[in-house]
Amino acid sequence: xxxxxxxxxxxxxxxxxxxxxxxxxxGEDLQKVIEIVATQESSGExxxxxxxxxxxxxxLAPYFKQVVALDLTPEMLEKAKGFIESNGIRNAAFVQGDxxxxxxxxxxxxxxxxxxxxxxxxxxxxxxxxxNRVLKDKGLFIFVDNVAPEIQAFDEFYNQVExxxxxxHVRAYKKSEWISKFERTGFYVEExxxxxxxxxxxxxxxxMDVSEEEKHELNTMMGSAPRELIDYFSxxxxxxxxxxxxxxxxxxxxxxx
Numbered sequence: 001x002x003x004x005x006x007x008x009x010x011x012x013x014x015x016x017x018x019x020x021x022x023x024x025x026x027g028e029d030l031q032k033v034i035e036i037v038a039t040q041e042s043s044g045e046x047x048x049x050x051x052x053x054x055x056x057x058x059x060l061a062p063y064f065k066q067v068v069a070l071d072l073t074p075e076m077l078e079k080a081k082g083f084i085e086s087n088g089i090r091n092a093a094f095v096q097g098d099x100x101x102x103x104x105x106x107x108x109x110x111x112x113x114x115x116x117x118x119x120x121x122x123x124x125x126x127x128x129x130x131x132n133r134v135l136k137d138k139g140l141f142i143f144v145d146n147v148a149p150e151i152q153a154f155d156e157f158y159n160q161v162e163x164x165x166x167x168x169h170v171r172a173y174k175k176s177e178w179i180s181k182f183e184r185t186g187f188y189v190e191e192x193x194x195x196x197x198x199x200x201x202x203x204x205x206x207x208m209d210v211s212e213e214e215k216h217e218l219n220t221m222m223g224s225a226p227r228e229l230i231d232y233f234s235x236x237x238x239x240x241x242x243x244x245x246x247x248x249x250x251x252x253x254x255x256x257x
Contacts, residue, residue: 029144029195029251030059033113036142036191036253037063040111047109047134049099049127050117054080057092060113067092068109072099100126104134115144116249119162119172128185135256141187144251146197148172149232157229158247164218166208175250187254195249198234201242218242 037060044065048057051069057080061067069084071077074096081094097103099114100123112131121127131141146162148155148171155174162169173181175194182189201222205215222245223237230237234246 027195029115029193029249030055032193032251033115033142033144034059036140037111040140042110045109046111046113047102047104049102049112049114049131050120051080052076052115052117054084056113056115058084058087058089061089061092064111065091068095068104069093070095070097070099070102072096100130102130102134106133107136107139109134110136110139112139112141113143114141116146118143118145120168120170122170124173124181125185128181128187132185132187132256137256139256141254141256142251143178143182143254144249145178146172147175147178147194147248147250149248150174150176151232154229154232157225158233161218161222164214164221165205165210178250178252182252182254186257188257189252189254191251191253193251195251197247197249198244199247200244 033056042063042065046057046060046064046067048054048060048067048069051057051071053076054069057067057069061084067089069077069080069092071080077094077096081092084092095103099117099121112135114127114131118124118127135141148158159169159171162172175192179189179192201219205218210218219240219242222233222235222242223240225233225235229235234244236243236245
């Protein structure tokens, strides 16, 4: 099964979970996205790539004349549409599409967002090239995603754990890797903010309907990790059961040169 089919299958089954997920529905990062947009002179249109439950499109709709929520998974798009329209928003359109092959003309969008999704993209360079292509001159791109530590062994551990939980996970990149990718694509990094992310182990597993067998394997993998990993990720274990751990996300506001 290729990566895109795996994403559609995985998220199609769990679409409703992402609308109600507190991690996606709220959070400091979402508030920061709103804060950045509120200080900009609106260009009229917003494209929210891999909209998921639709939380970014929902929050930013009042700042734009037109909002387009795009997602690869039909079921996810349907749930996002129901959520957004139930809030009385009437300036949103919903498009099924691929982040690495956007169905929009060159220089047609003033602002693009993509939040907590890029770790599912098989070709992030194509994704960034497409964002650059559809953005107008000096257009704004606000990017948020979970990131791996700069230390290689910690990076490998984090991605191994995420892949175990969610087969559609491709890779969480390091902050330094994203900076390089953005600059190579022709973006200027205006702002970078990091956020601590506390994951409750049971909820984290439930989001992807992890089987009891796989949950046990994850518990063992994390609970018996070397001390330096347990300390770095703040893994909390009680009665041999992992209770929580801490990751990190990054927000980068970048401008098309």
